[in-house]
Amino acid sequence: MSQTLTNDPQSDATGYDVEQAVRQRYEQGAKQAEASLCCPTTYESDYLAQLPAEIIEKDYGCGDPTRYVRQGETVVDLGSGAGKHCYILAQKVGATGQVIGVDFNDEMLALSRKYIDEMAGKLGYGNVAFVKGKIQDLQLNLERVQAWLANHPITTVEDLAALEAECTRLRQEHPLIVDNSVDVVVSNCVLNLVRPRDKQQLFQEIYRVLKPGGRAVISDIVCDEAVTPTILNDPQLWSGCIAGAFREEGFLEMFEQAGFYGMEILVRQEQPWQVIDGIEFRSMTVRAFKGKEGDGWERDQAVIYKGPWKAVQDDHGHTLYRGQRMAVGDKTFKIYTNPQGAYAQDILPILPNQDIPLDIAQPFDCSRTEIRHPRETKGLDYHATIKPDGGACCSS
Structure with a gap:
């Protein structure tokens, strides 16, 4: 080689x-x-x-x-x-x-x-x-540079420095x-x-x-x-x-x-x-x-990777295990579930039973266990009992 x-x-x-x-x-x-x-x-x-x-x-x-x-x-x-x-x-x-x-x-x-x-x-x-x-x-808009050069021909080193200064100005202002x-x-x-x-x-x-x-x-x-x-x-x-x-x-x-x-x-x-x-x-x-920058906020959200791979890793370093409820912060949840994004076709979103407004959400703890217990999304005091109404369980 x-x-x-x-x-x-x-x-x-x-x-x-x-x-x-x-x-x-x-x-x-x-x-x-x-x-x-x-x-x-x-x-x-x-x-x-x-x-x-x-x-x-x-x-x-x-x-x-x-x-x-x-x-x-x-x-x-x-x-x-x-x-x-x-x-x-x-x-x-x-x-x-x-x-x-x-x-x-x-x-x-x-x-x-x-x-x-x-x-x-x-x-x-x-x-x-x-x-x-x-x-x-x-x-840098090169047509603006050309217009400036038409009135400021380069003949000396000082002229070259003036051109560089003008290019810096154009980048910042235009x-x-x-x-x-x-x-x-x-x-x-x-x-x-x-x-x-x-x-x-x-x-x-x-x-x-x-x-x-x-x-x-x-x-x-x-x-x-x-x-x-x-x-x-x-x-x-x-x-x-x-x-x-x-x-x-x-x-x-x-x-x-x-x-x-x-x-x-x-x-x-x-x-x-x-x-x-x-x-x-x-x-x-x-x-x-583009768009993975920013803080992550805890809103009790989770995602399930559908498969077919046993596990996958995203560009943030998160590992998703097939079929498992994976704990994610709000930013990552939105990235995963955006229908126009990279991942939504492979992800099942799990929303919390009680919404946590973003303005009172706490920072997401990246050191926590990757798996989110169902009680985190349902709530610790969730004890509902819901019985079928007599209709079919599943419909085609």
Whole structure:
């Protein structure tokens, strides 16, 4: 294994400018369709029918995260390219929703913006905007930076310091995407194009902009082994979504390290898209949730894990034993039972007989036994006797 690299997100091992290689390749892709930039993906035809042909043929990706959004949501598309996903999302979230595409390639931005009015006319509402920024720095509006540079050209070291100060000010006073403002962040085959040293910041930015309870749905290229130095140092393989591919397990770990929970592989391409030097590269779509922060409060709630596994452990470190009443705090109870969340399909909620208002609830004791006795939820003084009324016990 000494001849392979782990594509560590904290380091760059390339002998060229990754961003420049990606920008040039996608500038060409905006001018002329390039089939090799993407792997075959099936989209819902009803939504594609509304889109201009130019957008469809010049959009590149490896999956369809648009399937996992709902009406009325605010969605950010990282690396929005020609705008195909944004215009599909516009139809899904409807007039009460909002879609923001983020890209830093001027050619792609021009192409996607070209059809804003036409699509608004078709749909009967306009809910899409395309903004210029790097997906690993969603605070900095690059069009504001360009406007400032037009009046403040860089000719000295002092000018460079002034630019850095202006970027800091823009991030603080005019962030491109504000904190906790987005229901869903989607991306399609773009995260792998970010420089290795910026990847950790990228996941932190996705986390920052999501609302508590929000989610990321990301389609990207992953590999089953670490890429070799030969692959890593090939600009064409970088811009072609190969050299920057995540290791399969590392992709999920990046979400976990950023603070997400409930990571789930929604789609994994069975056959590899490409195989290079014996390393398999394929598309994978992952969903992850934000919102496990905060204090836990004791409200005598419990949950039962339905199975089929004998026991499972969540991203908080809680172990759930099949069929057992597990004691949980209010925050965890809400996470487990949220019908739009990661766990509800596997959980049976047990509510207390007497509700404990949150404003008088005590902190949940994490050191207590994991099993909650039925008397805790029913109450120690619960001695009711309820007899059948003569009707059938069960109905079909």
